[in-house]
Amino acid sequence: MESGHTLSPTAWGICLHWLLWHGADITSVTPGGWTAAHIAAIRGQDACIQALIMNGADLSVQDDRGCTPSHLAATHGHSYTLQVMLRSGVDPNVSDKYDWKPVHYASFHGRLGCVQLLVKWGAAIEDVDQNGNLPVHVAAMEGHLYCFKFLLSRMSSMKQALKVFNDNGENAMDLAQRFFKDNIVQFIQGAEIEGDNQNNQENLTFPGHVAAYKGDLEMLKKLVENGIININERDDNESTLLHRAAGQDHIECLQWLIEMGADVNITNKDGETAADTAKKFAHLSAVSLLVGLQKYEVEENDEIDDQDVKFFERHGVQGSTDAKDELSQSEAEKTNARKRAYEKVVELRRLLEIAESNFKQLGGISEGDIKQKKEDQESRRMIKELQVQLEGERLRREKLECQLDECRAEASHRQTPVDQIHLNNVVSMEHDSSDSNKDKRKVTKKITSSGGIFMRRS
Template identity: 25%
Template structure:
């Protein structure tokens, strides 16, 4: 090994020079001997670390002093003391990062630059703050470290980082010397960071020091909005106690207040805290968005119930922002919903209907399309039977979802829907045997068109349709009278809840008109039945 000067043969991956190893281990006597024998003090390893980096990182203060003294004798001590590693970290940065106050003091006394930054734009002060090293922070500031200069890739200041890490004592010190309203590249000040990460003590300190509690970032978000979104109740309370405005518009793309964020992310206690202080113009106001939509679109049943209990409308306003005519439409039709949120659709619909939401027969196809046919019954009670284009769309959708017809078809027919729209070849060809038989119970099966009768004959021969015994004969007089009476009453009357029971007829005839004796179709496959049953449980 050649002594003196730079010797690259001395540097291997994951190794350091002999002097560097002595510095790493704090062996001052060995270091002196090596230097006296002519070993170099500036040989770097694969990271670009020389012995001074090693000594500074490991807190070997005496080794640092020896290396500084040696560098002075060579006349290059300032360059040596500020020598950068491959990532531009200086010995002072490493000492600050590790919280070695004595080492940092020695380096500063020898002329270390307190504002030299790494490739990540972080200086020694930022490193000390990040590590929570209060003594080093104060030392660096007393030696000219710039406290307000952005010191990270995103433009955070040291105060941002202290708040992010929750170093309360350092935050208390920095608010006396730093700009408490300094913003990063996104217009975010330290109090926003405190609110986002649930640092309630830091929120209190910053607000008391003059931070703007109602500041808005470039996208108009406020600390109160982000705290509400993250569910940090103590931060929400602290911000409100210091005068934060809960009625500031907080989003460029979607009309949003903190209550929307709380509703969307399911933070019930935060929502309850915000509601008494929030204006109600967002409920049904033109151009606004009700927080009811926020809860519905994220499947948040509990926050939806809170909003409805506090008087928010279950119908809300038509929401052009999201493209829905009502909250129920959003619950049934939203492509924004995750699979988990969609599993909560029954609970959402039930809550809205219980609060008086109006049904919309245009939504019935969505119930079938989304494999939620059990929602048809409660919606029919509000919106009535479909007609015209709505009926045509429902029939088309039903033909595409015959796998759940055992649920939706009885619901529609018992509600009074005329079976005629389903008397189609496509239905007769594809419907499961018991579903097909159920439909025929509501018809004069001897009067079917020839094309449908041919399909029945063929399916019977193929054993894909097992007819009920009565289908082998002409309909009875009772059956024909039942059909005639239903036709005379009309579907709108039959659809009214309890209408048939109010007719001046014996109870037995009430049941007859309601087809209660007709066997229901065979339920869907086990896995589908389990899913449908889950939905019914939620509605009961």
């Protein structure tokens, strides 16, 4: 490798994957107790951390001082690397030998982005170290005003937080005065904490976003270059510095952020990129600047064609290290690198298929076969349960049909006497009618026989 050239984060990740594939010991440590994860955390190698996590690395391993990789990521201000670890389940409140948690380290070194991230993930900012120092004490003694303000804003009681003493009987004001941190002293003396409104609160929490919104490039440079905030820092709406600058059409801020490697493909809670924000406010110059840098998303119906170079130009996954341009590579070089990486993936898949075939021929059973066997067993179990339920429903139906037949028979039996009674009534009425007619005939005959005259009345 030529002198002065360094590998990109993606290249480091590929190298580490190759080493792990060939049996590198993931548990080996340096004389100071550092594992590969500790070193990746120090360097902010996101791809390496992800590779180590995928291969089962223990991120809770402590070095000789009791520091885990999360302590070191917080120390060096690598908020995205820290976020990768927190998402994998790392405890944000793990302590070193001096009861310092990652938030103590971030506060001591003025890493506002890491402090914000740790608080978001549940960091206990009201826990003390073995000397009784809160993270706010540590920020005060080092003069990190933005971290100090943010920590104060997240304490349960700001007034009480300023009055808390450590084991040496010193509060935040005492520590700031002892270490000559005039900015902290002036803030404490002049702050009217109870009068802070919501806008001021937001200013304390996300100073970088406020600077980007106002177009204050000098303040933005100071915050980013001193490691106080991350270039891709997000606020409560998940908007980045680019979103804020794009919304106000601050072209100089946008250009500088892009030169520093800000990711133009990150979306906020509304699913908008910085370019979308600029379009919403009709800032055409910002739109033209940002749209040309956006990476294409892979459509669902797109298929990988290793003969189509254009496919390998479509990239830009959120958080991808490819967008950082640390090597100042051309687009053609990046495309070729992606194509080589894909060809390696294809080769490894082919080798994996061959290895699995050989394993099966030797009588082994693969994870896929075991999974399929379990799925078949589950299917058979479900079918058996359904068959039992079906048989139960069949018996229930037969029982109901028997009950229906019995009800019909009983109804038929009860209907017969009713019909007989009706018939008897009809017969009786007919018999009475015939008897009445006979009596009438007898009366008529008797009258006519006596010699009387029958006259019809008109």
